[in-house]
Amino acid sequence: MTGKPLWVHILTGIGIVILLVVVFLQSLHWITRHDKTLTIPAVTGKSLAEARQILESKGFEVELQDSIYNDTARPLSVLRQFPEAEAVVKVNRTVYLTVNKAIAPLVEMPNLEGLSFRSAEISMNQYSLKLKDTVYRADFAKNSVLEQQYNGERIKAGTKIPQGSEITLVLGSGLGQEDFSVPDLVGLTYNDAKVLLESNGLNVGTVIPNIDPNAFVGRQSPEYMTPDGRVNRIRQGQSVDLWLQPDKPVKVPVVPAPAEQPQQP
Structure with missing residues (x-):
């Protein structure tokens, strides 16, 4: 039995290795398709299902990257995509999508009462709330928030409401220019006195001791009359303090003092 020289075996092995490397590189080039590129279609604004169908039909992988809330967009619609539309990429590239949440997250209602209108607007923007309307009420605190309302009702600070909710602000319009007689509230129930005011x-x-709709007004400040029998005067926008009691008070008729007559010469 005759064998081939060792160097022949070595050269044969080296040739086989080179051939395998060339075949591997050629197959790798075919598998990865380095020369194959695609343009990413625009899917922003489309539903997640529609965007996924479009991208996957083009040969892209789709992955949900994040979900945020935008009250002006449709639920589960695509807000952002990466890479962006019209980008030229290789096939099999993964496209990451950010979609709109289906349900608005809850936020705490801030305390806007007592703030200026401008400060209230800034605070609402920070909490992603919207201004629905402004209503003016006579009050000495001009352009100050007297009350915050949601769905037509006064809402307390800290109440959980959906992000993007619309809030109505009741603002002070300042004091009226003319004064008039202080209304006589003693003997009225709290509700009737409130309506009259x-x-x-x-x-x-x-309100002392506390608000009871069925309690009676026993005392008020400013009072209907001064100690010397003259009618007190008040202007729109001012406040009247009330002292309540369970029983209806007995009112003593008070006759207003006659207007002063000019002295005769």
Whole structure:
């Protein structure tokens, strides 16, 4: 048995290795398709299902990257895509999508009462809330927030509401220019006194001991009359403090003092 020289075996092995490397490189080039590129279609604004169908039909992988909330966009619609539309990429590239949440997240209602209108607007923007309307009420605190309302009702600070909710602000319009007689509230229930004050452009001030709709007004400040029998005067936008009691008070008729007559010469 005759064998080939060792160098022949070595050269044969080297040739086989080179051939395998060439075949591998050629197959790798075919598998990865380095010369194959695609343009990414625009899917922003489309539903997630529609965007996925479009991208996958073009040979792209799709991955949900994030979900945020935008009250002006449709639920589960695509807000952003990466890479962006019209980008030229290799096939099999993964496209990452950011979609709009289906349900608005809840946020805490901030305390806007007592703030200026401008400060209230800034605070609402920080909490992603919208201004629905402004209503003016006679009050000495001009352009100050007197009340915050949601769905027509006063809303307390800290209440959970959906992000993007619309809030109505009740603002002070300042004091009226003319004064008029202080209304006589003693003997009225709290509810009746409140209605009477509001109909005259006046505000309920401090209520002592606490608000009870069925309790009676036993005392008020400013009072209907001064100690010397003259009718007190008040302007729109001012407040009247109320002292309540469970029983209806007995009112003593008070006759207003006669107007001063000019002295005769």
